Amino acid sequence: MTNNDKIPATHMLLRFYAKCLLLALPFIALCAAYVAEDPFMVLRNYDDYDHPTLCQNEGMVSWLKYKRYRSKMHYDSFIMGSSCTMAYECSEWKKYIKGSPFRMFCNAEGMADILQKVEALDREPHQRIRNLLIVLEDRMVMKSRMQTDAMHIMPPEVSGMGWVKYQTTFLQAFCSPSYLFPYVKYKLGWADKKEIKGIVNTDGATHTRYTNDAVLTEEHKIDSLGNDYWKQGAWEKQGKEPQQYNVLPAYLSEPQQVTLRKIAAICRRHGTDVRIIIGPSYHQTAFNPADVAVLRRIFGKASVYDFSDSAHHALTAQHNYYDPPHYRKQVGRQILREVYGASPNRR
Numbered sequence: 001m002t003n004n005d006k007i008p009a010t011h012m013l014l015r016f017y018a019k020c021l022l023l024a025l026p027f028i029a030l031c032a033a034y035v036a037e038d039p040f041m042v043l044r045n046y047d048d049y050d051h052p053t054l055c056q057n058e059g060m061v062s063w064l065k066y067k068r069y070r071s072k073m074h075y076d077s078f079i080m081g082s083s084c085t086m087a088y089e090c091s092e093w094k095k096y097i098k099g100s101p102f103r104m105f106c107n108a109e110g111m112a113d114i115l116q117k118v119e120a121l122d123r124e125p126h127q128r129i130r131n132l133l134i135v136l137e138d139r140m141v142m143k144s145r146m147q148t149d150a151m152h153i154m155p156p157e158v159s160g161m162g163w164v165k166y167q168t169t170f171l172q173a174f175c176s177p178s179y180l181f182p183y184v185k186y187k188l189g190w191a192d193k194k195e196i197k198g199i200v201n202t203d204g205a206t207h208t209r210y211t212n213d214a215v216l217t218e219e220h221k222i223d224s225l226g227n228d229y230w231k232q233g234a235w236e237k238q239g240k241e242p243q244q245y246n247v248l249p250a251y252l253s254e255p256q257q258v259t260l261r262k263i264a265a266i267c268r269r270h271g272t273d274v275r276i277i278i279g280p281s282y283h284q285t286a287f288n289p290a291d292v293a294v295l296r297r298i299f300g301k302a303s304v305y306d307f308s309d310s311a312h313h314a315l316t317a318q319h320n321y322y323d324p325p326h327y328r329k330q331v332g333r334q335i336l337r338e339v340y341g342a343s344p345n346r347r
Helices: 009-037 058-073 083-087 111-123 138-142 163-175 177-188 217-231 233-237 254-270 289-299 310-316 329-340
Strands: 077-081 101-103 131-136 273-278 304-306 321-323
Touching: 009 163, 058 101, 058 111, 077 083, 077 111, 083 131, 083 329, 111 138, 111 254, 163 177, 217 233, 233 321, 254 289, 273 289, 273 329, 289 304, 304 329
Parallel strands: 077 101, 077 131, 131 273, 273 304
Antiparallel strands: none
């Protein structure tokens, strides 16, 4: 008889469970740390979403802030689009409209992501969509499907996704090496700025509380450095300014057009004053005229403004940009004047 035969079956079963527990301990510890830290701010409600530890899912945060302050601020006008919406301040937009504005954006979002937010607003009781300012860039029209990764997934009441799937998405993102290792090194004080860029928020305040405008520390840097600002950071690799325009391929195929028509239908039902801005590009990439024509056919010619073409070449000057993808607030102000008229006319 072997020694194993002498060991009661219950002891062997307990030993097996103990080994399983030991193997699971790292994951259990990781889950406990995730629950305690709540790095994506999805497990609990917060009074302040504007000083996060990690770089957040901006679309999710925008929605949570809208819900939190809606009864106080009575929002009825929305700026939507990707990170280029940083150039458009609600206080500046308010000069040209009647309404209570809110910037409901998400980094690198697509038109399907905008549609789900417009549909969610349409479902909200007594919610009016009085004005809608959509800031377009080429990457947005290239995407035809709703994005569901941790940086783009929207709360269940917006996306229709189950709560478990929603929470699991963030836990999986936290456990991925690309997030976890820089985050742990940051918590231990071992990480440098390059390692945590785009993962850990090192800028302090990221948005204003009630309108969700971007807090742009870059403007202070420009005031301090002057022309030297465009000799450092992302600008070091740029070389000379582009000399000629390139026209993008036509991206608005039938799936994208279906999405656009759904947005337009909701806006018509609300009597929304829609303005679509195709922003300028430092790299002088112009929207395809066929895509511009599609937008004007769906939303109306008077609602679509193309600033990516060569007629607006002056807007591509380097001093108009924080970095190559993002133009400055001064450009946003100039565009609003052209879109709504030189003299503010409250609609």
